[in-house]
Amino acid sequence: MLNHVHLLTLSHRHAKLKEIGEIVAAFEGGGRLRDRLTAIRQSQKVDELLYLATCNRIVLLFTTSREVNAAFRQGLLGEESVAAMAEMQHLTGMNAIYHLFEISSSIDSLVVGERQILGQFRDAYQQCRDWDLVGDDLRIICDRTALAAKDVYNNTRIGEKSVSVVSLSMQQLRKFRPAPASRVLMIGAGQTNVLVAKFLKQAGHQHVTVANRDRRRAETLASTFPHGEGIALSDLGSYAKGFDILVICTAAAEPIITPEMFHWLLAGEAPEDKIVVDLGVPADVCERTIATHPFHYIGMEQLRVLADENMGFRREEIKRAHGVLHKHLGELETTYRQRLLERALAHLPEEIKAVKDSAVNHVFAKELGQLDPATHDLMLRMLTYMEKRCIGIPMKAAREAILG
Template sequence: QLRKAYECSREAGFTGDYLRVVMNRVVKTAKEVYTNTKIAKNPVSIVSLAYRKLRQLNTCSNCRLLIIGAGETNQHIAEYLKKHKYSNFSIFNRSLPKAEQLAKKLNGNAYTLDQLKDFKEGFDVIITCTGSTNTIITEEIYKQLLNGDTDKKVIVDLAVPNDTAPAVIENNAVHYIEIETLKEIARKNIQERYNELVHAEQIIAENIKDFELVLRQRRIELAMSGVPQKIKEIKHNAVNAIFAEEINALDDNSKLVLERVLNYMEKKCISVPMMIAKDILVNNR
């Protein structure tokens, strides 16, 4: 997100050289933290945790997914699943237009919540998250959804209170993943991230220290950026004005040698001061 925001700002002309240098160091530091610590090892978002649970249960990308509720949480998890190549979605929502809106994004089918009890297409996974205070998936509705299917199913219930009746879990072969379990895992993972903060802060501190030198070097580069053009102007003035008569009196071979000497001197006059300045910076860190 930060990189995307920076690129948008850069393209709009709102950034300068200093911010470019800062951004390069920020990206480098973030990569080092990500690679050299465990801070990103375990997810903390409910959506990511729910997805991980589904993967642990070996759900395939073409499994039949019933999404009950088209609110923000289910939108996030459904789009996350689509991103990971899941493709068979049926969306149920109290408001059909909202179900249709989400179904369009997922290339799925939309239904009203009232149509749930009559759904006969079968399913492998139910993901439910509604704002209802009443049970949505009753044992009666669940049996109708099974339609005689005896395979073990997966229910991901992210609603508070839960949308699934306890009897559904007790009386059927179900992998049940509910919101409080995921929240507990998230809390544990957050604590693990906190434990990694010390290592992350060390990496950040080292990069800040290195960045101070990088920044000083860049300031010298900018301060001396006009040197090459100035040297070219001095050379041009010397050849075409101050020593023009003497040079014109030379034979062609001498002129060629002189030009090569001047070009060599020009390059050295540009590079040597920069090298000396950088050496001074390094030796006086």
């Protein structure tokens, strides 16, 4: 059953992200992804094809009656990816489909429980369908894959307890119940603080000052808030507006917030109620600052411990998730058997109709012609009724046999 389904994949479990990126670049380079995938299908190497690429994996799901050996894979992937090709995991049949279930439900993700992968899978499926790469078999498989993933997300707790340090830091921040009118001083305008800014906007914060080495970048990020201001990092030494919340994440090799700098940023205010969120690696707030000023500190070590605990919780939920996926694998097999039946019996209506037409127009044409109009019409209606019933009876019997 479904032994013609194959899956080639390379993920963070078996390769470095750079190697994965090389294969993705080989497929997508020069905006030629559609042309490359279409050429693979038109070469008759595969019958149907789905391509999925994320930051930490590449997946090729396809159907073929040919042997998928080293030569086949080289022809499929192209010369550009020969080095990494040997590392690609090859699964067939129900094993391939089950692994696709694991991917879409984030069981096999770099971060277990993150829902983004289901959206990426759906986008990839729709794209390949729009490009006429997906046929009936992969449609059935992908529809069931999406249902299985949704079932995992809805009926297990695999997505609970955040493992993102940004999310965790904002959860810890909310415990102090800062007012939306709090003054936020954000140092650094990199990707981490861009994510922090999204959380701050959701919480209703409006007064945000962003300091960054590139002042224009600071101004761009600050402009997303009603009362935002962007300044250069070098201007911190003259910043005298104070703060209630300090968020810092930079690439500096040495701590930026020394006791002296912290004292200056306080602008004469008491430190006791101040909140400092330090997401720098290494830390941007030096230990002496923490030791000499009594403020609320949220740092990476604390967040990492929480992230590890939450990841442990999510891994426990994987056991329940596997039970859900096995149920859907069985349902997929039943659905596919039914579809095979529908294909096998697709000719039945036309053949039965042809038998009726032959009986009416040839075999019994003379006898029917001798009937009065009312009786003739009744006979035709009876035959049409029997035609429809004769189509349904074998279909129903075969379907019940499969379900049984």
